[in-house]
Amino acid sequence: xxxxxxxxxxxxxxxxxxxxxxxxxxxxxxxxxxxxxxxxxxxxxxxxxxxxxxxxxxxxxxxxxxxxxxxxxxxxxxxxxxxxxxxxxxxxxxxxxxxxxxxxxxxxxxxxxxxxxxxxxxxxxxxxxxxxxxxxx
Numbered sequence: 001x002x003x004x005x006x007x008x009x010x011x012x013x014x015x016x017x018x019x020x021x022x023x024x025x026x027x028x029x030x031x032x033x034x035x036x037x038x039x040x041x042x043x044x045x046x047x048x049x050x051x052x053x054x055x056x057x058x059x060x061x062x063x064x065x066x067x068x069x070x071x072x073x074x075x076x077x078x079x080x081x082x083x084x085x086x087x088x089x090x091x092x093x094x095x096x097x098x099x100x101x102x103x104x105x106x107x108x109x110x111x112x113x114x115x116x117x118x119x120x121x122x123x124x125x126x127x128x129x130x131x132x133x134x135x136x137x
Contacts, residue, residue, distance in 0.1 A: 006071070006078040010048050011035025013128050014061055015087045020105040021125055022088075023114060024055060027101055030117040033083070033125075034058075048084065056103070057095030061088045068124050083124050 011033040014022040023031045034055045038047035045063070053059050068083040094103050106114065108129040116122045 004073060004078045006080050007037060008044075008080050008082065009035065009037050010044060010051075010082040010084065012048060012052060012061075012063070012084040012086045013067065013125055014052070014058070015085070015128070016092070016105055017089055018105070018107075020107050020110075021128065022056065022094075023104045023106050023125075024096070024100045025102040025104070026117060027099060028117075029101075029115070031104075031114040032117040032121055035083075044082070055097045055100060058088060058092060060090075061086050067127065070120060085128060 012035055013033060016022070022034060024034055025031050034052045035048065036051040036055070038044060039050075042050070048063065049059075052061065063084050063086045065085055066082055067085045069080065070083075071078065071080045073079070096103060104110075104114075106125075108126070111122055111125060114122070
């Protein structure tokens with residue numbers, strides 16, 4: 001019996017002052033969150049900060065907490081994905097990597113108009129909007 005190996009990947013739901021979240025449109029036309037794989041000899045925090053900066057140009061953001069951990073296995077490889085919640089303040093100039101063709105700051109009512117890479121991404125973002133509503137009560 002051989003054991004399944006897993007790669008760890010991570011992404012972040014970044015909220016701005018208006019409560020909207022940053023979505024990136026991949027070159028395939030599907031939408032996703034900033035993030036990616038951790039490089040060798042790189043810790044999770046350095047990896048997440050590097051990926052966000054590479055994909056968006058954003059250097060200054062806070063990381064508040066982990067909101068979701070999920071896994072999947074394709075034909076050859078297993079993956080764990082950790083999703084964080086974070087925030088940015090101020091006016092941001094987004095500088096996209098060549099992996100992405102556009103970006104959007106989306107509110108809860110905007111989510112249905114995006115075709116996500118995976119439907120689980122929409123569910124994670126919706127979870128944040130629902131939690132925010134509960135906190136306001």
